[in-house]
Amino acid sequence: MRSIALAKNNAVKYPSCLSTFTQDNAKIFPHPEVRNILNYHSGQTILFEDDTIHYLYEIVTGTVKTYTILNDGRRQITGFYTKDDILGLPARGRYFYSAEAITDTTVCYHTLSRMEQLLQSNPDLAQKMIEIAYHQLSDTHAQLVSLGRKKPDERVATFLLNCQRWTTIQVPSQEAVVSLPMSRLDIADYLGLTQETVCRVFSKFNRAGLIKLLSASQFTLKDQKQLSALAQTL
Amino acid sequence: MRSIALAKNNAVKYPSCLSTFTQDNAKIFPHPEVRNILNYHSGQTILFEDDTIHYLYEIVTGTVKTYTILNDGRRQITGFYTKDDILGLPARGRYFYSAEAITDTTVCYHTLSRMEQLLQSNPDLAQKMIEIAYHQLSDTHAQLVSLGRKKPDERVATFLLNCQRWTTIQVPSQEAVVSLPMSRLDIADYLGLTQETVCRVFSKFNRAGLIKLLSASQFTLKDQKQLSALAQTL
DNA sequence: CGCCTGCTTGATGACAATCAAGTTTAGTGG
DNA sequence: CCACTAAACTTGATTGTCATCAAGCAGGCG
Numbered sequence: 001m002r003s004i005a006l007a008k009n010n011a012v013k014y015p016s017c018l019s020t021f022t023q024d025n026a027k028i029f030p031h032p033e034v035r036n037i038l039n040y041h042s043g044q045t046i047l048f049e050d051d052t053i054h055y056l057y058e059i060v061t062g063t064v065k066t067y068t069i070l071n072d073g074r075r076q077i078t079g080f081y082t083k084d085d086i087l088g089l090p091a092r093g094r095y096f097y098s099a100e101a102i103t104d105t106t107v108c109y110h111t112l113s114r115m116e117q118l119l120q121s122n123p124d125l126a127q128k129m130i131e132i133a134y135h136q137l138s139d140t141h142a143q144l145v146s147l148g149r150k151k152p153d154e155r156v157a158t159f160l161l162n163c164q165r166w167t168t169i170q171v172p173s174q175e176a177v178v179s180l181p182m183s184r185l186d187i188a189d190y191l192g193l194t195q196e197t198v199c200r201v202f203s204k205f206n207r208a209g210l211i212k213l214l215s216a217s218q219f220t221l222k223d224q225k226q227l228s229a230l231a232q233t234l
Numbered sequence: 235m236r237s238i239a240l241a242k243n244n245a246v247k248y249p250s251c252l253s254t255f256t257q258d259n260a261k262i263f264p265h266p267e268v269r270n271i272l273n274y275h276s277g278q279t280i281l282f283e284d285d286t287i288h289y290l291y292e293i294v295t296g297t298v299k300t301y302t303i304l305n306d307g308r309r310q311i312t313g314f315y316t317k318d319d320i321l322g323l324p325a326r327g328r329y330f331y332s333a334e335a336i337t338d339t340t341v342c343y344h345t346l347s348r349m350e351q352l353l354q355s356n357p358d359l360a361q362k363m364i365e366i367a368y369h370q371l372s373d374t375h376a377q378l379v380s381l382g383r384k385k386p387d388e389r390v391a392t393f394l395l396n397c398q399r400w401t402t403i404q405v406p407s408q409e410a411v412v413s414l415p416m417s418r419l420d421i422a423d424y425l426g427l428t429q430e431t432v433c434r435v436f437s438k439f440n441r442a443g444l445i446k447l448l449s450a451s452q453f454t455l456k457d458q459k460q461l462s463a464l465a466q467t468l
Numbered sequence: 469c470g471c472c473t474g475c476t477t478g479a480t481g482a483c484a485a486t487c488a489a490g491t492t493t494a495g496t497g498g
Numbered sequence: 499c500c501a502c503t504a505a506a507c508t509t510g511a512t513t514g515t516c517a518t519c520a521a522g523c524a525g526g527c528g
Binding site for chain 2 (some may be wrong): 027047068070071075076089090091092096097116119120121123126127129130133134135136137138140141142143144145147148149150189190191192232
């Protein structure tokens with residue numbers, strides 16, 4: 001499963017799993033079962049923007065949103081993250097987003113200082129960290145294109161296709177059920193729209209037979225080709 | 235000088251200069267004067283989106299824009315880059331943007347395969363690459379907030395303040411002249427607006443005394459405080 | 469000096485935000 | 499298990515804002 005922070009089409013799942021390095025290779029951390037696992041309920045905050053970075057989080061299960069809030073309360077969700085994604089990449093020593101659990105979530109955390117020590121002696125871990133950052137960067141660039149230049153229909157189409165890749169483990173079968181763990185408001189704040197507009201586009205796609213809405217939080221893709229064309233995703 | 239891909243306020247210049255590592259530490263590349271320097275004229279393309287990545291580029295002088303083009307010609311500029319910034323970070327083996335010189339530009343390039351070899355033996359270089367990627371990621375997140383949730387006035391204010399930090403070497407004196415090497419259309423395509431809207435906001439800020447336009451491509455900041463408030467940049 | 473490109477300003481209209489009701493869903497307690 | 503409540507979602511009507519269309523203006527380069 002990959003981050004859907006991205007609106008990238010040709011992206012495939014990239015193996016992250018820092019635990020492999022920190023536990024199996026380096027044995028720095030105790031086993032997840034022992035100490036470095038945390039659980040969050042839906043709605044709980046995992047980290048706050050501008051806090052000093054002490055930990056790096058790896059999602060074990062669940063879905064997490066990251067966001068920034070402006071003075072007057074406007075919110076931009078900058079990404080959705082799920083199993084194996086990494087949260088809390090450090091820049092200038094501070095988190096550059098807040099993160100909140102959308103569903104009940106389990107994370108594995110690693111202390112940053114240990115991580116930095118490890119990087120010195122473990123080039124494979126360093127390579128992995130670089131890859132993770134680059135993938136997130138690539139995904140975020142795709143999202144810039146959505147927010148800056150795509151119309152509401154196109155943004156939603158892009159988002160739905162990303163949801164599919166995110167939900168579906170392997171080759172997506174035409175009729176596989178895709179789930180939307182986040183609210184309409186979350187989707188709106190991710191796509192730079194209002195929840196009303198998101199609703200209307202969902203309904204429109206449903207009526208047009210591009211998707212079939214099973215419930216507010218589940219749908220299937222009925223016309224992937226047309227959706228891809230809308231998404232400008234060749 | 236830092237990338238102004240970012241709309242980040244509290245960001246400071248981060249030293250990149252990969253040459254330090256590749257030349258002084260590792261002596262892998264010949265001296266810049268000899269072989270790994272390239273020059274581009276204003277308007278020339280440096281790299282194309284979706285091309286296989288062979289090189290990493292470090293800007294020596296000049297200003298570069300990166301962008302993505304949609305099917306029907308809509309363009310999103312994803313960042314402006316200048317001295318010491320790195321272009322061509324690899325994700326999934328392909329460049330995820332095209333890059334074009336705005337002014338005459340000199341770059342120093344490094345082959346990716348060499349780079350990867352170096353990473354294995356040089357943890358400091360790895361650390362540097364990670365930092366660069368994280369900074370770019372942080373900057374891009376700030377830009378997501380601009381595009382998704384800020385109003386045109388606020389986006390322009392954010393942009394102008396970034397231009398100041400980008401132009402000004404050190405502590406910005408109130409009246410220092412800031413230059414805009416990119417066209418109004420470039421600015422518009424960066425901010426998700428039209429060039430007409432950008433023009434109008436520039437004029438409005440000029441009339442209101444927030445800035446003083448010296449020419450189409452030069453201005454001074456007259457009321458930084460008010461601009462910062464507009465930019466939602468505490 | 470004159471043209472051409474880029475910039476600026478104005479008039480108009482489309483589209484998404486806002487405001488406002490309803491409707492459905494999920495969660496809680498009897 | 500079902501009734502009740504609150505939150506989330508959906509749909510409709512109206513408004514405001516920014517894109518579009520259009521026309522001058524100016525500055526830079528041959």
